[in-house]
Amino acid sequence: MQSLVYILPEIFLFIVATVLLVTGLFLKNIKLINSLAIFSLLVTVILIFNQPFQSAFLNSFVVDEFSLVLKIMILIGSIASLIMFVSSKDDLNINIYEFPILIIFSTIGMMVMVSANDLLAMFIGLELQSLSLYVLAALNRNSLLSSEAGIKYFILGALSSGLLLFGISYIYGFSGNTNFNLIAVNINPESLGLIIGIVFVLAGLAFKVSAVPFHMWTPDVYQGAPTPITGFFALAPKIAAMGLLVRFLFNSFGEIYIDWQQIIFFISIASMMLAAFAAIAQTNLKRLMAYSSIGHIGYALIGVACFTDEGLRSLLIYLMIYLIMNIAVFAFLLSLKRNDGYFENISDLSGMHKNHPLRTMLIALIMFSLAGIPPLAGFFGKFYIFVAAIESEMLFLAIIGVIASVISAFYYLRIVKIMYFDEPKEEFDGSSIKSLNMLYYPSSILIIIFFIYPLPVINISEYAIQSII
């Protein structure tokens, strides 16, 4: 019974989601349900802050500094996408009250993921999260693209879950445990079966964070899913899966890090390079953001590959900055709206600085930040990643990283070019939506002024990693 207290936030969210699900049947007010969902997510934030650090259920579920920070980031992502939803639900044909509820379920899954300290808890969290996401991707039933995205994501996701389970069975078979700490204790470094297990689990997790070579679903799903959901995809699940990956690798297989390090090494390089080149040819902004997120995950994985305090710290700094930048970008994408619908092509941005000077200036700076140009926040993310890489003598990763960042600067610059240098088109009327501006302006200003006082972010990440290493 005591254990239930440790998962109070999850239980609270679960009850809220169930109650909302039932009331939604009778109460046709989607806006109210959405507001209640946002409110309960905020309450969860408070609950998380008040949770004691402890492990529950035979040490298969831990609450520590690391899970606290990641949970807060996940909740911020979820709240942001709910705000995006309420501003666009009518126009995007996703006027469905289940949306906030599915987001909450998926959030619960993610919260379990980052707290999971056991292969089974990890799988439960992962599946709860994924199943909600599959439905979300296909939420716009009348759109061919959205249905395609949902089916594609589901089939590939199911395959990756299969791989993951297969890997879990190997790890259990060869170590005799499912608990991360116990695996670490009983590890047999010579065991080949364990390595095979790690490879399969990593393949499954790489699918969830959309790292190359398991990235194929990302562009299609990003493009097909309604934009608030794409935003959600880009924000929360990546962070959760990254947290899970870290705990899985660091807690249970820290001893044989040499073996998994090279896998992470490879998928990190592959993600950075492939994203840098593939994004150049994109014409759709959401597809471009998909490749951009693949590239960013590549950088974040450098932090994992280092297997040091520095690496983990840089990973968290990177994820925090990534979260804020993506909130700004997706809030921006949703404001690209005229009477007849939403615009997603890069060419639609043409010359928009004439009609929306301030908005365009901020998004241009966000693009520079995504490209990692100082003095914007994105630069600091990359800076810490490279510090970690060089410190653990992975100069090669750092060199590939800077080369990829120069190449990817090209496609970010192309967006700036189209917004500023090309002929203007008509005005967008989405720029007056208050709820979107509430996300867009604060997040973009945070990115710009980050360099003045970056210490809080660094301190938070240092606080978070103390429970892992």
Next chain:
Amino acid sequence: MSEIPILSILIFIPVVGIFFILLIRNNDDQSSQNLKHTALWITFLNFIISLSLLFSFDLNNPDFQFEEKYAWIESGISYHLGIDGVSILFVILTTMLVPICILASYESIKFSVKEYLISFLALETFMIGVFCSLDLVLFYLFFEGGLIPMFLIIGIWGGVRRVYSTFKFFLYTLAGSVFMLLAIIYIFISTGTTDVETLLVYNFTANEQLILWIAFFTSFMVKIPMWPFHTWLPDAHVEAPTAGSVILAGVLLKMAGYGFIRFSIGFFPDASEFFAPFIFSLSVIAIIVTSLIALVQEDMKKLIAYSSVAHMGFVTLGIFTFTVQGIEGGIIQMISHGIVSAALFLCVGVVYDRLHTREIARYGGLVSKMPFYSFSFMIFILASLGLPGTSGFVGEFLVLLSIFTVNTYFAIFATTGVVLAATYSLWLYRRIIFGALIKDDLSEMFDLTRREIIIFLPLIILTIFIGLYPKPIINIIEPSTEKIVNQIKMKLD
């Protein structure tokens, strides 16, 4: 040491200016004029404040002055500012050129005035920051940050091929600089600090020096630019608006020269000595090749751009002699080039505003219509080719003097560059100014307006003043230069 954080004030006044400008509406001609006035006064105020540096600057002190140090991103990387004799003049050059640029854009910038001025003010912040920062990460931040406003300045208000040029400019310089970032991180990890003052007395091992030197060199080589990585410069210059060219030639190129003096030879003297012949060869090739290329240009701006590459060749020659005269010569050459090439681009801008072409063949015989213009143009052309009595002479002379003491062959080749400079400059002048005024569309040309005279006057005075009486300038530079040279000698022994 004064209590007022004057360098921070200099760096952040333009940022405050950006906020002011954001608040002003921009919907008609009157308001865009107001915007320009605001920006002009802010930058002029900054210039006045920077002059106060000169008065409180201690000439006998070779160390860093006006220092400020605050904790920034972690231990070892701090917000550390300070200037010495090497950097103070670049700061003043920057604060002087920015109001001139804004004044020069009064007529030529017609649309998106707000963004234009914001870009310029942001650029000023970054440029001053580069010369003031005494921390490598801070330096890198300002060094690279300047790319963003410059990208927009060339891309939005530039000429026909502006997109190509601005992408080339951005990606070239970014690609060059990222390796410097890795080098900075390496320094941070192996020494635990990126503080310049600490690093100047730190001894890197010989192997470290070679690698780190190359990493810094790629960045500065592209930026200064040295042959064969100079090709972005003519493109960027030709397509940039006049004020953009002025800043590019006047200040941005000097960042790299400053970086050479401060970091390359300061941190890695062994490697610098090892690579000096290599640098000399590249510089001499640059001087001769780009001078020859300049001879055949049809476009005025391109000609001046190529001449910039040649002039910067003298700078690198001087710096890598490791003599007091050489480094002094390099600095004075940079200051002089900052004034003169800026002025030359302004001269091109004057006729471009009237006729909207930069093709040399479209002009001729302007002297009869534009006597004042011809006079100022002449001063700058003569200074550019290094005539005694102008600022161009002092720097070139000191550089050649120092290179003669090091290596005669390089000196002989470098000297031919002076002759070539005279050829292309004077020929340019002849084709534009002299001859009979036979082309019809030139008959409408009018002489300098009052605004343009105000722009040119300080530049003319400075060019001649430095040329005739360089002593005050040398007094400022000398103690710090001597200190740098002594430090290198000490490290080398």
